[in-house]
Amino acid sequence: MKISKKIVLLGHFGVGKSSLIRRFVENTFSENYKVTIGVHIFKKNVEIPEKDTDVSLVIWDLEGNDDINNTRLSYLIGTNAFIYVYDVTRPATYENLQAEIDFLKEKQKNTPIKVVGNKNDLVTKAFLKENNDNFGRLTDLYVSAKTGNQVDFLFSKLAESLL
């Protein structure tokens, strides 16, 4: 069986949304930062052997915003799941984490949201533990687009959860 799901990645600019997608779709990484404007759309199939299903993930890479209220709402139409990405090394990207999540919950009721801290290769486990109150308690997964750590896991688990 084959089904299609729309996944939207959001978060501040420079947090590594495009890098995460590139790592997942093409298994590549670049240190160069190119600002995303508007939206790029990618597609990748994820096999879920336990359920004998292929999930076609249509991944929307949205332009980063320092305020989620500026997101173009048409992009959110028909979303099956959100991945909210922040940068564990830049407090500005997680300072309003709760408010940003609440915004998504309000706009797209009952749509699952995965909160992801990217660039975990740049910090220690102790640092993540120390920041539990800042972002830890709201985070589902720490990942690194650079090393690939937990990236496949993030998308495949999300795909599985949408079945």
Add this chain to the structure above:
Amino acid sequence: MLEEYKQKYTKPVIQYSVLEPNGLVLESDNGLFENFEKKNISDIHPFFETIIPILGESIEKETIFSCVHLNIESKEIISDIILQTFKNNKKPLLVIQDLTTHYNNYQTTAQVRNESVINSQILELKNTYLKEKEAFKNTFIANFSHELRDPLTGILTFSNILSKTKLDPKQKDYIQILNSTSSFLKKMIDDILDISKIESGKLDLSIEPFNFKKLLDEIKFNYTIKAKQKGLEFNYNYDHKLPEVIGGDAKRLRQVITNLLDNAIKFTHNGSVTFNVSLNQIRAQKASIHFEIIDTGIGIKEENFEDIFTSFNQVNKNESYKGTGLGLAIVKYLVELTNSKIKVVSNYGKGSTFSTNINFISNPSLKVTKEIDATKVVFNPSKKYNILLVEDSEIIQLSVLKILATRGQFFLDIVSKPEEVLTRMVDYDNEVDLVLMDIKLKEHRGDEIARQIRKLPEPHQRKVPIIAMTAKVFKEDLKLYKKAGINEVLKKPFDENQLLEIIAKHLE
């Protein structure tokens, strides 16, 4: 003609397509992309896959998707996509508008803006991190050196007491070694504390009149001996036009000169060390004084001139040149605090010259406060003084006890808890004449106890002189002690003279 040109040069920027609700393209004008017709739109680009549900809505509605990147048949555009649905089962319309040029310009602006914001955030974070690291280092240094001070006070006191007992020549030599090594250790701790004060911007200069000639004479005396011990010649040239009394920070001036002289002697193995002091000019009640220290030592390579003034950096890695590498860093900072500069000229292998010009206040009305010579301190012979020592370090207790016992004029009570202090203070039969107060007691703070003493009911009790004994002498610490009613601070480690001098001053 116009129509001909228009047909020739107009580039299509819009594509119109009519779709079935299931996404099948019924008609398309191929304005931007060819071969749309007869295909399902969801097979053309993944973007369209997610809009299929909207196509089935049989209502009059326009949905706009701005700035969508499309890559179809190797052609890349950035477009606005409009999806128009209608009532009454009228077929939906898809409009793709190519705005690549417009959005590329926007991308360039966004790139510059975002990079600038990210860089400033990273810079701010780095600054915060560096400040935290610096604060941690300074706290560590302050605490660490503080812990060294009590045992060092014990060593200094008892080696001094021991040197006054009957000793054979060999034992005298041993004591001398003990004295010189503990003095060296004390200097290193002082340097480390100074540099931590300097790096946290907490070191200020005081301006008070002092006997400049006397200070130079003392330095000359000490360094003539030091140089002689190393087989070096010590030359001292004093300009007789120099004022005898000047206004400035005598302690820090001595530190600058002795650090430079120590450095000169350390790196000189043959020849001489010369110390020149001369007057440049006196103008507007300011004396500009030139200091110059010349050695015939190992010299410094030109590329190392800057490095020698960096803290914890020893340009010469030879282990025989012991030290913390802080001496010259402190010199540079102190000289710069006077708005001057330290200059170095060196001939590698032949020697170096360090020089600076420092301004001091020069005014004929300047008078030096009479200094007390502790060795000649005479307390009222008809009186015995009650000293209350609030201290929990056994080494300090014993040190103070031994020093005061040599005078035979003091009764010493030792306590370490606030309630004991207050009980002792209100003992009418034995009024306390002076309190020596440790600040960092195990369970209490000396300044807090001082506050309680200042609240006692009887005037003679609450007005008793309180001398703090502590290594914590940062500017904010001193303010705190003063606010708590502490009269003066005796910095640890202290020696016999310093203790007797401060007691004499407050018992007068």
